[in-house]
Amino acid sequence: MAYHHGNLRQALVDAAVTLARSGGPDAVVLRAATREAGVTPNAAYRHFADRDDLLGAVCQEAMEQLASRMQASLAEIDDDGSPLAAWARLRATGRAYVEFALAEPGLFRTAFTSLAEAHSGLPPGEGRIRMQPFEILAACLDGLVASGGLPPERRAMAETAAWAAVHGISELLLYGPLRQLGPEERERAIDKVLDTVAFGL
Amino acid sequence: MAYHHGNLRQALVDAAVTLARSGGPDAVVLRAATREAGVTPNAAYRHFADRDDLLGAVCQEAMEQLASRMQASLAEIDDDGSPLAAWARLRATGRAYVEFALAEPGLFRTAFTSLAEAHSGLPPGEGRIRMQPFEILAACLDGLVASGGLPPERRAMAETAAWAAVHGISELLLYGPLRQLGPEERERAIDKVLDTVAFGL
DNA sequence: AGCTGATGTAGACAGTGTCTACATGACAAC
DNA sequence: GTTGTCATGTAGACACTGTCTACATCAGCT
Numbered sequence: 105m106a107y108h109h110g111n112l113r114q115a116l117v118d119a120a121v122t123l124a125r126s127g128g129p130d131a132v133v134l135r136a137a138t139r140e141a142g143v144t145p146n147a148a149y150r151h152f153a154d155r156d157d158l159l160g161a162v163c164q165e166a167m168e169q170l171a172s173r174m175q176a177s178l179a180e181i182d183d184d185g186s187p188l189a190a191w192a193r194l195r196a197t198g199r200a201y202v203e204f205a206l207a208e209p210g211l212f213r214t215a216f217t218s219l220a221e222a223h224s225g226l227p228p229g230e231g232r233i234r235m236q237p238f239e240i241l242a243a244c245l246d247g248l249v250a251s252g253g254l255p256p257e258r259r260a261m262a263e264t265a266a267w268a269a270v271h272g273i274s275e276l277l278l279y280g281p282l283r284q285l286g287p288e289e290r291e292r293a294i295d296k297v298l299d300t301v302a303f304g305l
Numbered sequence: 306m307a308y309h310h311g312n313l314r315q316a317l318v319d320a321a322v323t324l325a326r327s328g329g330p331d332a333v334v335l336r337a338a339t340r341e342a343g344v345t346p347n348a349a350y351r352h353f354a355d356r357d358d359l360l361g362a363v364c365q366e367a368m369e370q371l372a373s374r375m376q377a378s379l380a381e382i383d384d385d386g387s388p389l390a391a392w393a394r395l396r397a398t399g400r401a402y403v404e405f406a407l408a409e410p411g412l413f414r415t416a417f418t419s420l421a422e423a424h425s426g427l428p429p430g431e432g433r434i435r436m437q438p439f440e441i442l443a444a445c446l447d448g449l450v451a452s453g454g455l456p457p458e459r460r461a462m463a464e465t466a467a468w469a470a471v472h473g474i475s476e477l478l479l480y481g482p483l484r485q486l487g488p489e490e491r492e493r494a495i496d497k498v499l500d501t502v503a504f505g506l
Numbered sequence: 507a508g509c510t511g512a513t514g515t516a517g518a519c520a521g522t523g524t525c526t527a528c529a530t531g532a533c534a535a536c
Numbered sequence: 537g538t539t540g541t542c543a544t545g546t547a548g549a550c551a552c553t554g555t556c557t558a559c560a561t562c563a564g565c566t
Contacts, residue, residue: 108513147514155554216480235482261497268498272473279417281436282465296462297469304505309544348545356523
């Protein structure tokens with residue numbers, strides 16, 4: 105257990121996630137991760153093709169954490185099949201999305217850093233990072249239609265519009281002109297976005 | 306004119322913008338810019354505090370290009386003061402925003418890379434990059450209210466919701482799950498977002 | 507007991523941002 | 537017109553990064 109780490113890959117991912125949490129994608133530097141794991145820089149190359157590959161693993165992890173938050177917030181709302189509950193569920197996922205972005209800006213940014221596929225050679229769609237948040241959202245919208253809360257003819261592309269709104273407000277609050285809003289204004293901004301989506305869908 | 310470049314600062318910004326166009330913020334490397342300008346790396350430090358400062362200039366430039374596209378698209382619609390015209394104007398700015406993002410992904414990403422202020426020491430709001438797109442959008446919404454197309458009580462935070470939507474769809478199309486959409490589906494996605502905003506505001 | 511393959515190490519290289527010290531030259535003052 | 541001053545650019549160095557090639561170590565099968 106001296107020479108062989110035992111579970112280096114996971115240790116590296118953990119270290120890289122910590123780096124990403126407090127500094128975004130640019131902060132995930134390969135050598136720092138290996139240092140944290142108490143190992144030589146090159147050891148990382150036994151588990152990752154290159155730094156982008158490591159970053160991809162962090163990206164994956166970040167996406168999963170986001171999905172997990174969304175699902176947790178969903179679990180707090182009992183689904184009685186009514187349209188109101190369905191709307192509440194949709195709204196809850198949206199809120200959870202934005203709140204994750206605000207609570208973990210570094211991970212959030214890292215989750216959407218997937219430039220590393222243009223030259224991955226894979227058939228596009230395979231081996232790729234799963235967008236679980238997207239699937240959760242789609243399920244909510246399906247539930248909304250099933251509950252009668254949304255006419256089926258409005259279902260098409262609804263996840264696109266909904267996700268665009270929550271993703272956009274997250275980004276704007278983090279890096280855009282809404283950066284310096286106070287907590288209460290921030291809250292109103294989020295509500296306005298969620299209202300607009302609910303009203304506009 | 307041999308030793309003194311004459312207009313090095315602008316030359317560096319131009320080179321940096323070119324780098325950002327084809328590679329995003331990470332591609333704007335100080336030494337590459339000075340190489341392009343035919344000058345020593347350290348010469349850059351006579352005009353910029355550090356690399357982040359140079360990146361800030363690129364960011365500014367990108368934001369201005371975006372604003373200019375929005376305004377150009379606005380100029381194509383004659384404003385007769387009617388609600389319809391006002392809605393068309395709002396929609397045009399939104400389209401222009403997304404189209405700029407798709408046409409210039411590197412610059413678009415760079416425009417929203419403003420981490421360099423947490424420790425700038427300036428009074429927050431001063432010396433900062435102007436968010437002209439935000440102002441253009443706000444003006445459109447004011448025009449919408451003035452034309453009677455939007456009840457004044459819905460005006461509050463409207464630019465937040467509208468911008469969040471267009472920003473979000475841009476980002477999703479570039480880096481999110483909508484990355485591999487074909488041109489026609491992409492078009493429908495954009496329309497859906499714009500419809501949702503128009504309907505939801 | 508020994509081979510083999512997975513895992514980690516050693517050392518090197520090019521490239522980066524940035525520091526300190528020095529060179530150059532445009533321009534104003536005498 | 538000489539001279540001094542200051543903005544501008546250069547020279548060289550340093551620490552740090554990602555990544556390459558070659559070598560060391562160990563686990564487990566034969």
